[in-house]
Amino acid sequence: MSERLRRVSDKIDAVTRFVAVPIGIATVLIVFFEVLMRYVFRAPLITSVELARLGFVWSCFLGAALGVKRGSHIRFAFFLDRCGPRGGALLRLGVSLLCTAFFGFLVLQGVEMTQRVYETFFPALGYSQLWLYLPLPVSAAVMVIHGVAFVAADLATLRSAGVGDGTR
Amino acid sequence: MITAMVVSFVVLAVASVPVAVGLGVAVFIAVCFFSPFPLVGIAQRMVTGIDSFVLVSIPFFMLTGRLMNEGGITDRLFDFARALVGPIRGGLAHANVLASMIFAGMSGSAVADAGGLGMVEIKAMADQGYRKEFAAAVTVASSTIGPIIPPSIPMVIYGAMAEVSVGRLFLGGIVPGVLMGLALMALIYFWTFREYMPKDDRYSLHRLWTTLRVAFLPLLTPVILLGGIVSGIFTPTEAAAVAAMYAFGLSFFVYRTVRLKDIPGIMVQTLVTTAVVTFIISTTSGFSWLLIVGKIGQVLVEFVTSVTSSPAVVLLIVNIALLILGCLMEAGVLLILLTPLLVPIMTALQVDLVHFGVVMVLNLMIGVATPPVGMCLFVVSQAAEIKLETLMREVIPQIIPLIAVLFLITYLPDLVLAVPRWLMPVR
Numbered sequence: 001m002s003e004r005l006r007r008v009s010d011k012i013d014a015v016t017r018f019v020a021v022p023i024g025i026a027t028v029l030i031v032f033f034e035v036l037m038r039y040v041f042r043a044p045l046i047t048s049v050e051l052a053r054l055g056f057v058w059s060c061f062l063g064a065a066l067g068v069k070r071g072s073h074i075r076f077a078f079f080l081d082r083c084g085p086r087g088g089a090l091l092r093l094g095v096s097l098l099c100t101a102f103f104g105f106l107v108l109q110g111v112e113m114t115q116r117v118y119e120t121f122f123p124a125l126g127y128s129q130l131w132l133y134l135p136l137p138v139s140a141a142v143m144v145i146h147g148v149a150f151v152a153a154d155l156a157t158l159r160s161a162g163v164g165d166g167t168r
Numbered sequence: 169m170i171t172a173m174v175v176s177f178v179v180l181a182v183a184s185v186p187v188a189v190g191l192g193v194a195v196f197i198a199v200c201f202f203s204p205f206p207l208v209g210i211a212q213r214m215v216t217g218i219d220s221f222v223l224v225s226i227p228f229f230m231l232t233g234r235l236m237n238e239g240g241i242t243d244r245l246f247d248f249a250r251a252l253v254g255p256i257r258g259g260l261a262h263a264n265v266l267a268s269m270i271f272a273g274m275s276g277s278a279v280a281d282a283g284g285l286g287m288v289e290i291k292a293m294a295d296q297g298y299r300k301e302f303a304a305a306v307t308v309a310s311s312t313i314g315p316i317i318p319p320s321i322p323m324v325i326y327g328a329m330a331e332v333s334v335g336r337l338f339l340g341g342i343v344p345g346v347l348m349g350l351a352l353m354a355l356i357y358f359w360t361f362r363e364y365m366p367k368d369d370r371y372s373l374h375r376l377w378t379t380l381r382v383a384f385l386p387l388l389t390p391v392i393l394l395g396g397i398v399s400g401i402f403t404p405t406e407a408a409a410v411a412a413m414y415a416f417g418l419s420f421f422v423y424r425t426v427r428l429k430d431i432p433g434i435m436v437q438t439l440v441t442t443a444v445v446t447f448i449i450s451t452t453s454g455f456s457w458l459l460i461v462g463k464i465g466q467v468l469v470e471f472v473t474s475v476t477s478s479p480a481v482v483l484l485i486v487n488i489a490l491l492i493l494g495c496l497m498e499a500g501v502l503l504i505l506l507t508p509l510l511v512p513i514m515t516a517l518q519v520d521l522v523h524f525g526v527v528m529v530l531n532l533m534i535g536v537a538t539p540p541v542g543m544c545l546f547v548v549s550q551a552a553e554i555k556l557e558t559l560m561r562e563v564i565p566q567i568i569p570l571i572a573v574l575f576l577i578t579y580l581p582d583l584v585l586a587v588p589r590w591l592m593p594v595r
Contacts, residue, residue, distance in 0.1 A: 064446070079182050133211070
C-alpha cells in the first residue's frame with residue numbers, strides 16, 4: 001500500500017515539475033521581454049506585470065508542492081532529534097497527519113475562494129481572477145497526495161520497526 | 169485570539185511541524201475558534217500575501233546565483249580576487265572575503281555564496297595549506313555579506329512587507345556590506361600574527377590582467393543591476409530578470425558550462441528554494457492580518473513608547489533581541505514574522521525605515537553564521553565535511569567584527585542612508 005502510494009506521489013511530482021518549470025522560465029522571460037520591448041522596440045507591454053504576478057504565484061505554490069515532496073520546508077528539529085526512535089516515529093506520523101489535514105483544508109478553502117473571484121477580472125489582461133487563486137487548491141491537492149504517501153510510509157516504518165505494537 | 173495563535177504556533181514549531189504549516193494551522197485555530205471572520209479569508213490572504221511584483225524578483229535572484237555557481241562563474245571571480253589580494257598576509261583568506269563581496273553584487277543570498285563559491289574557496293585555501301576549519305569559518309562569515317551588498321533577497325522581502333523602496337534598500341546596503349568585508353579582512357590580517365597563513369607569491373600584473381579578462385563579463389552584473397535601478401531604466405524586479413538572463417547568457421552561450429538539459433534541474437531547485445520562503449510569507453500574511461485586526465502593532469507601539477521614547481535605546485534592545493533570536497530561529501522566518509511588528513514601532517519613533525531595514529537584515533544575516541541554527545553553518549559543515557561543533561567554535565571570533573559593523577551602522581545612520589540619499593533622493 002505504502003509503496004503504491006509512493007509511486008502515485010512520484011508520478012504527481014513529475015507532473016508538477018513538468019508544469020512548474022515552464023511557468024518559472026516563462027515568468028523570467030515575460031519580465032525580461034518587457035524591458036526589451038520598452039527600450040529596444042519602444043512598445044511597452046501593459047499586461048506584463050499581471051502576467052508576471054500570475055506566473056510567480058503559480059511558481060510559488062507549485063514550488064511549495066515540490067518542496068513538500070522533498071521535505072525542504074523549514075522546520076525546527078531540535079525536539080524531534082531528542083525523541084527516541086518510538087517517539088520520533090510517532091511524532092513524524094503526527095506531523096504528516098496534521099500537514100495533510102491542513103493541505104486538505106487549503107483545497108476546500110481554495111476552491112471556495114476561486115469560486116468567489118470567478119466573476120472578477122484582471123484590469124489589463126481581462127482574465128478572470130480565478131487564475132490567480134487556482135494555484136492554491138491545485139497545489140494543496142498535490143500536497144495532500146504527498147501527505148497521504150508520507151502518512152502511509154510513516155505507518156509502514158512504525159510497523160516494520162515494531163514500534164507501533166509496543167515491541168520496542 | 170492573538171494569544172491562541174502565538175501559543176499554537178510555538179507548540180507546533182517545537183513539535184517540528186514545518187514553519188509554514190505551523191503558521192497556517194495557528195491562524196486557522198485563531199480564526200475558527202476566536203474570531204468572527206470566515207475561514208475563506210485565510211485562503212484569500214495566502215494568495216494576496218505573495219501577489220506582489222516586488223516579490224517576483226526572489227526567484228530571479230536565486231536563479232542568477234545558481235546559474236553563476238553551476239556555470240563555474242564563481243571560480244573566475246575567486247581567481248580574480250586571489251590575483252588582487254593573494255600576496256597579502258593571509259592572502260587566500262582575504263580573497264575568500266573579497267570574492268564573497270564581488271559575488272554579493274550578483275546574488276542576493278548567503279546560502280548561494282556559502283554553498284557554491286564557498287566550496288571553491290575552501291578547496292583552494294586547504295590546498296595552499298590553510299586549516300580547513302579556518303577556511304570554512306571564513307567562508308561562513310563572509311557569506312553573510314551576500315544579502316547586504318545589493319542585490320538582496322531579504323531586503324526584497326523587507327521592502328515588500330514594510331512598503332519601502334527596494335532600490336533605496338539595495339543602495340543602503342553598499343557601505344555596510346563593504347564595511348563587513350573590510351572588518352573581516354582586518355581580523356584575518358591580525359590573525360596572521362597568531363597563526364601561520366600562507367600567501368601567494370609577489371604581485372603579477374600579468375596574472376591580474378588575465379584573471380580580470382576572464383572575470384570581466386560576470387563583473388559587469390552588479391553594474392547592470394545597480395546602474396539600471398539607479399538610472400530608472402528598470403525596477404528591481406526587472407533588474408533581477410535581466411541579471412538572470414545575463415547569467416544564463418554567460419553560462420550557456422559564452423562559457424558553455426551550462427547545457428539545455430541542466431535547465432530543468434536548475435529551475436526545480438530555484439522554485440523549491442523560492443517556495444520555501446514564499447510559502448512562509450503566504451501563511452504569515454494571515455498571521456499579520458490577525459495581528460493588525462488585533463491591533464497588536466498599536467499595543468506594541470504604546471508599550472515601547474511608554475517605556476522609552478529614545479530610538480537609540482529601542483534600536484539597542486531590538487538589535488540584542490534579534491541577535492539572540494537569530495541564534496535560535498531561521499533568519500528568513502524571523503524577518504517575515506517580525507517585520508510587521510517592528511515597522512510600526514520604528515515609524516512611531518521616526519527611525520528611517522530604509523536604515524532600519526538594512527540594520528535588521530544585517531543583524532539577521534549574522535544569525536545565518538551563528539550556532540546553533542545558522543543555515544550557512546549547516547551548508548558549509550556538510551559540504552566541507554567538518555563537524556558542526558568544530559565549525560561553530562571556529563566561526564565565533566569571525567562574528568565579532570560583524571557585530572561591530574552592526575552597531576556602527578545602527579548608531580551612524582548616514583553610513584546606510586548617504587548612498588540612497590545621493591543616488592535615489594526622495595522627492
